[in-house]
Amino acid sequence: MKNSTSRMIVALVVLSLVTAWPALAQSVTVLAKAEVPFSFVVGQKTLPAGEYEIRPGNKVNKDTLWIKKTDSSAAASVITFGQSGKRKQTGPYLVFNRYGSQYYLSQVWTEFDQFGRQTPKTAAEKELIQAGGPKMANAWPEVVLLSARK
DSSP states (O other): OHHHHHHHHHHHHHHHHHHHHHHHHHTSOOOEEEEEOSOEEETTEEEOSEEEEEEESOSSOTTEEEEEETTSSOEEEEEOEEEOSOOSSSSOEEEEEEETTEEEEEEEEOSSOSSEEEOOOOHHHHHHHHHTHHHHHHSOOEEEEEEOBO
16 A cells, blocks of 8 residues: 555656646747847857847846757857847847957847846957957947847
């Protein structure tokens, strides 16, 4: 009797874990999806052109974003900080800084949020600015807005 009760409890625990796993996987929020037509830098990684999902890095720290290609062939995470200001367009969108042919993810704006997420400039991006001389240091990079979807 004791042995069958133990088996029943183990079976119920396993069953609840198996049925709860898909719900947990679906509960990870997608902040935005975007088709990026060029390779771009996020943190220390260069990601190829393609369709990407942007998700929170984890539930506790909202400052970390996870940028993952939808076919799972490339991904990067980056620590961000809040960015306020006037929205440049409605709906979710991504902002890239372009220096020549190099694109750097700069901001992520979600659909309903009045605050975006700003990525810090990478060492490589700072080097590009410095290599451009004093004229480049005081100039803004070309900003590229890319519409996203939820």
